[in-house]
Amino acid sequence: MRVVSLVPSLTEAVALTVPGTLVGATDWCSHPAGLDVARVGGSKYPDLDRVRALRPDLVLLNVEENRRADAEALRAAGVPVRVTYPRTVAGALTELGDLLAELGAPTEPAWLRAARRAWAAPPLLTPSRRAVVPVWRRPWVVLGGDTFAGDVLRRLGVVNAYDEHPERYPRPTLAELREQQPELAVLPDEPYTFTADDGPEAFPGVPCALLSGRHLTWYGPSLAEAPALLADQLSRPVLAG
Incomplete structure (x- = not known):
């Protein structure tokens, strides 16, 4: 094929x-x-x-x-x-298994088995924190509900402030984001490249977790290492300035 x-x-x-x-x-x-x-x-x-x-x-x-x-x-x-x-981790793991079998993989690959084990009991952010999750700025775009990345964060103990929003990727203003009074701002480095110098300054006084966008949004071999890596990044937020 x-x-x-x-x-x-x-x-x-x-x-x-x-x-x-x-x-x-x-x-x-x-x-x-x-x-x-x-x-x-x-x-x-x-x-x-x-x-x-x-x-x-x-x-x-x-x-x-x-x-x-x-x-x-x-x-x-x-x-x-x-x-x-895929809109959930479980859905992604199922789709990957089905696709690879269709393409001729004789057995489930080791990385996919490792991903299933890693997500069976992922590490949790303790205590859980209510967060906003921008994925773009100029204009601001955030994760809403029914998204793969949203499910990844939920499984790690992040409570998405926009999880019940009717849009999957709402476009609030920065003022509206701040009105949510988040306990945490989650800033991945893709699709928009948030960094310590570009992102946290928008959320003064709010801890900001800088995450690997690849591990947050990709569904493939990176799923095996994503829980541990993202949990570590979530546990080490930074403050603007």
């Missing part, structure tokens, strides 16, 4: 588990290191001519990473696609 992945976390999962199947990936697919496959542009705007030229038997996409128009264009051209949409 020839696979093109337009989802960085799935690229890593396929490359490590059934490497002979992967023939193409996006320019943003940075893991595993040294990945040597054809590049087909970005996740949001892939070069579909280059994708088709690779004669894939399957193209991997994700509802949040990729555009519906690209999935429809590939289908219209007769290219099989698989669109993933």
Whole structure:
């Protein structure tokens, strides 16, 4: 089978588990290191001519990473696609197992078994803290409910102030974020690159946890180490200034 992945976390999962199947990936697919496959542009705007030229038997996409128009264009051209949409850790683990089996993995890979064990009893933030979780600024965008990253944080003991919001990615103003009076601001380094110098200053007096965005949002081999790494980062918040 020839696979093109337009989802960085799935690229890593396929490359490590059934490497002979992967023939193409996006320019943003940075893991595993040294990945040597054809590049087909970005996740949001892939070069579909280059994708088709690779004669894939399957193209991997994700509802949040990729555009519906690209999935429809590939289908219209007769290219099989698989669109993933995990919104919980359990859902991600199931989708990964099913996908890798479909791609010919003879057994469940060791990293996926390790991820199942790691998430069976993840370390918890004690005491739990009510948090806002920006994923972008200019404008501010935060995690709402029914998101994979939101479930990751919930399992680690973070209470998302916007978990009951009707939108999955609300766009509050900074004043509205501060009105939530959070006990913690969770600032991942992707998709927006929050750093100690860019983010905490917006939340004076509020502890800010700087998290690995890859471990918060990717569903693939990084899931095995995510609970311990994120719990450690959550336990070491910083203050502006």
